[in-house]
Amino acid sequence: MRKFRGVVPSLALLLALLSAVAGCGVSAEEDDDTLTVLAAASLTESFREIGDRFATANPEVDLRFNFQGSSMLAEQIRQGGAGDVFASANTGMMDKVREAGAVAHGPDTFATNRLTVVTPPDDPAGIDSFADLARPGASAVVCAPQVPCGSAAEGVERNSGVRLRPVSEEDDVKDVLHKVTSGEADAGLVYVTDAVAAGDEVRRVDVPDADQVTNEYPIATLDGGGHQRLAQRFTDFVRGEEGREVLRRHGFGTP
Known part of the structure; x- marks a missing residue:
C-alpha cells in the first residue's frame, strides 16, 4: 500500500501556522466594525442623515444609533452602558460622563441650538x-x-x-x-x-x-467602547464640512 508520509507533517505545519496567525491577535476594532453612537433625541433627524453619508464614505462600518434624552444616555454611560460615541444636547450631561472617567477623547462642541x-x-x-x-x-x-x-x-x-x-x-x-x-x-x-x-x-x-439661552452640543469618543479609531473617524466627520452642512440645514447653529 502506498503511504503518504508527507501529509501529517504538512497538516501539522498548516495548523501551526494558523495558530500563529490567530495568536498574533486581531483586535476587536479590526474584527468588528460596529460603531454605536449615543445621541440626544434632538439630533435624530440630522444624525440619521449624517450617518447615511458617513456609511457611504465608510461602507465597512456598521453604524448604530441610540437616540434618547441626554440625561438618560449620560446615566446609562455612567452605569457602564455600551457605546463608542456620545453626543449631548448640553455641556452639563457631557461633564457628568467626563467626570465619571468615561471619555477617551474630547469633548468638542459641534453644534448649538435654541x-x-x-x-x-x-x-x-x-x-x-x-x-x-x-x-x-x-x-x-x-x-x-x-x-x-x-x-x-x-x-x-x-x-x-x-x-x-x-x-x-x-x-x-x-x-x-x-x-x-x-x-x-x-x-x-x-x-x-x-x-x-x-x-x-x-x-x-x-x-x-x-x-x-443657547445650548452647546458636545461630542466625545467613549473609553472602553473598543472602537476608538472608528469613533474618532465619526466625530471628525460630524465636525467636518459635510457634517456641518447637514446640521445647518436641520436648523442647528455651528461653532
Missing part, C-alpha cells in the same frame, strides 16, 4: 408669544428641569420674567413635540431643530429671549 414655541397648525389657543403659554386656559408642555431642553426653558423663563405652569414635563424634547402634534397640548417649548423637522405639522412662534 428653543422655540410650537403649536398645532390651526393654533386653537391663539398662542402668539412666549408669554401666551402662561395664559389661563392655555395648556403648555415643556421638558423636565433635569434634562437639557428643560434647563434651557427655565433660563428663558428667568430672562423673560414669565412663569410657566405646564400641564406636563417630558423626559425629552421629542415627547414634548408629540404632545403638540397629537393635539394633547395647545403649545410646547421645543428646539428650533425639532420645529424644522416637524415641518407643516406645527406652527412656530419665535422666542426672542431664547437667543440668550
Whole structure:
C-alpha cells in the first residue's frame, strides 16, 4: 500500500501556522466594525442623515444609533452602558460622563441650538408669544428641569420674567413635540431643530429671549467602547464640512 508520509507533517505545519496567525491577535476594532453612537433625541433627524453619508464614505462600518434624552444616555454611560460615541444636547450631561472617567477623547462642541414655541397648525389657543403659554386656559408642555431642553426653558423663563405652569414635563424634547402634534397640548417649548423637522405639522412662534439661552452640543469618543479609531473617524466627520452642512440645514447653529 502506498503511504503518504508527507501529509501529517504538512497538516501539522498548516495548523501551526494558523495558530500563529490567530495568536498574533486581531483586535476587536479590526474584527468588528460596529460603531454605536449615543445621541440626544434632538439630533435624530440630522444624525440619521449624517450617518447615511458617513456609511457611504465608510461602507465597512456598521453604524448604530441610540437616540434618547441626554440625561438618560449620560446615566446609562455612567452605569457602564455600551457605546463608542456620545453626543449631548448640553455641556452639563457631557461633564457628568467626563467626570465619571468615561471619555477617551474630547469633548468638542459641534453644534448649538435654541428653543422655540410650537403649536398645532390651526393654533386653537391663539398662542402668539412666549408669554401666551402662561395664559389661563392655555395648556403648555415643556421638558423636565433635569434634562437639557428643560434647563434651557427655565433660563428663558428667568430672562423673560414669565412663569410657566405646564400641564406636563417630558423626559425629552421629542415627547414634548408629540404632545403638540397629537393635539394633547395647545403649545410646547421645543428646539428650533425639532420645529424644522416637524415641518407643516406645527406652527412656530419665535422666542426672542431664547437667543440668550443657547445650548452647546458636545461630542466625545467613549473609553472602553473598543472602537476608538472608528469613533474618532465619526466625530471628525460630524465636525467636518459635510457634517456641518447637514446640521445647518436641520436648523442647528455651528461653532
